[in-house]
Amino acid sequence: MQKIIKIIILFIFLFVIGIFYISLTRDTNYNTSSLINKETPEFKIISFDDSNFFTRDDIKKYDYTLINFWASWCAPCRIEHPILMKLSQKKNLMLLGINFKDKELQAKTFLSELGNPYDLLAKDKNGKNSVKFGIYGIPESILINKEFIIIKKFVGPLSADDYNNIIKIIE
Amino acid sequence: MKLNLFLLLFIFFSKFSFAAEKSVDPNLIHKNLRCLVCQGQSISDSNSDFAQTIKLVVKDLIDEGKTEDEIYEFMSDKYGDWIVFKPQFNAQNSLLWILPYIALIFGGFFIFSFLKKRQ
Numbered sequence: 001m002q003k004i005i006k007i008i009i010l011f012i013f014l015f016v017i018g019i020f021y022i023s024l025t026r027d028t029n030y031n032t033s034s035l036i037n038k039e040t041p042e043f044k045i046i047s048f049d050d051s052n053f054f055t056r057d058d059i060k061k062y063d064y065t066l067i068n069f070w071a072s073w074c075a076p077c078r079i080e081h082p083i084l085m086k087l088s089q090k091k092n093l094m095l096l097g098i099n100f101k102d103k104e105l106q107a108k109t110f111l112s113e114l115g116n117p118y119d120l121l122a123k124d125k126n127g128k129n130s131v132k133f134g135i136y137g138i139p140e141s142i143l144i145n146k147e148f149i150i151i152k153k154f155v156g157p158l159s160a161d162d163y164n165n166i167i168k169i170i171e
Numbered sequence: 172m173k174l175n176l177f178l179l180l181f182i183f184f185s186k187f188s189f190a191a192e193k194s195v196d197p198n199l200i201h202k203n204l205r206c207l208v209c210q211g212q213s214i215s216d217s218n219s220d221f222a223q224t225i226k227l228v229v230k231d232l233i234d235e236g237k238t239e240d241e242i243y244e245f246m247s248d249k250y251g252d253w254i255v256f257k258p259q260f261n262a263q264n265s266l267l268w269i270l271p272y273i274a275l276i277f278g279g280f281f282i283f284s285f286l287k288k289r290q
Contacts, residue, residue, distance in 0.1 A: 001288060008281070034251040101220070127224035128231065134249040136207045136221050 040148040041132045048121040062094035067142045071102040072110035077139045080157035081114045088117035099123040
């Protein structure tokens with residue numbers, strides 16, 4: 001009996017240590033990696049100039065699409081903008097920019113100052129469409145193939161490493 | 172007269188219970204959803220931009236006729252189980268749900284055999 005008690009105490013001790021170890025060493029930053037390899041939701045999002053709507057059918061025409069959520073008031077969006085400009089030169093990658101909770105005039109000024117990398121430009125005035133894509137802050141970008149599968153999700157501004165990753169995937 | 176009163180009460184309460192069954196309380200849902208950009212706050216507690224957007228989406232989903240569980244499922248699908256304060260049972264969190272019962276059974280067995288031996 002004494003032996004069983006010792007084994008149980010040892011087991012509980014190791015279990016508690018294990019839980020502490022896992023909790024203290026895991027990455028506590030929230031990420032949306034669970035969306036990877038899932039299908040993009042159906043969407044209908046209004047174009048920036050209010051002239052028409054974009055749907056999943058617009059993605060179908062290209063091998064890859066990078067959906068980028070941005071706003072003129074978002075400082076990190078300025079940081080990633082040169083990378084988007086570089087990506088806009090890639091022929092098999094379509095850039096769909098979604099202007100997030102922004103003022104039209106300021107968004108236009110942003111693009112005229114830094115350049116417009118987007119093949120398609122849409123807007124999400126109240127942010128409701130962004131929830132469909134699991135967006136919780138901007139900038140965020142989602143790389144999708146023509147089968148609408150999410151290949152990669154980038155939370156925060158795109159970095160040089162992200163650029164290389166995207167190039168590796170699309171080429 | 173009594174019959175009329177009975178019928179009136181029956182209709183009133185049956186309608187009331189039906190309404191209670193159908194209505195989805197947005198505040199309850201907000202309390203059960205985690206604000207992902209805040210420190211330990213629910214969507215209900217937070218005034219952040221993210222919380223405001225989620226509240227709008229919850230309202231739309233209720234208007235579409237979605238049930239409370241369907242709304243949690245929708246949110247989990249978009250943001251993972253982390254967004255709900257009470258995650259639904261699945262393979263990944265099964266240990267979390269089952270372990271207390273296992274501990275209870277083993278603990279009970281252990282106390283029972285310990286007391287039996289003392290007697």
